[in-house]
Amino acid sequence: MASRSSKWHGRVEGAASECAVPGCAEAGEYKAPLSPGGFDGPGSWRWLCLDHVREHNKRYNYFDGMSPDEIEAAQSPIAGWERATRAFASNGDPAPAWADFKDPLDAISARYRPMATRQGVDRFTAREREALDALGLGDDADRGAVRRAYSTLVRRYHPDRNGGDRRHEKKLTRVIEAYQTLKGARALA
Incomplete structure (x- = not known):
């Protein structure tokens, strides 16, 4: 050996x-x-x-057999590092949107504020708050609560589930639109 x-x-x-x-x-x-x-x-x-x-x-x-451009590329300090990599995992706390702030320092400090102080202030947009109201939820709702409220209300208002009663179609439409809005909410990501 x-x-x-x-x-x-x-x-x-x-x-x-x-x-x-x-x-x-x-x-x-x-x-x-x-x-x-x-x-x-x-x-x-x-x-x-x-x-x-x-x-x-x-x-x-x-470098035998390489062109001058290939030699230059091989000697680059970043040669071999320009390929795509997978994204880093996040810690589950979504970063605030830069567009929501006038001062970049406010956006940076908002990232490090405790979640409890951000809950009602900048967690949801006005449109998302309306959607939460349509589902009967508050600003403290999470993805699971939104899904449960949506399922309950769809069963209650859908004509196939309530004996063909079509009086609640507007409410059903509002619940579906609210869920579609909240499904893409940054605060629930």
Whole structure:
């Protein structure tokens, strides 16, 4: 079994019996790539002695065959970091909308105010408060309470559930519109 030695960087003792260069009888203890490996795997390797791996390293040119634009892109400090990443998870407390504030510092400080002080003041817009009233809820409602109130009122006012009584169609329409409004509310995200 091959083991790593710390004296010479890259040296693997006992990796091969001899150097891969024809006519060399030295021990092959250094891995040298036959072709550059990509992201699909480690590439092809051969085992060389210290002198031959030094020669190999002198001849090796990473940029061989690249255009000047490709070389510049590879040398960029952000090379490899420009790909898309997944979004960070939020802590569940929605950030205030910048458009709701005239002063950016107010928007920043609103983010760090305790939720209890923000509940009735800037949590819901006027349209969302009207929707809460239509469902019979207050400013302290959460997503579950909105869903329960909506289900209860739809069962009460829908003609299929109340024996075909169509007198409550306007109330049913108002309840459905209120739920659609609150479904996209930032405060319930």
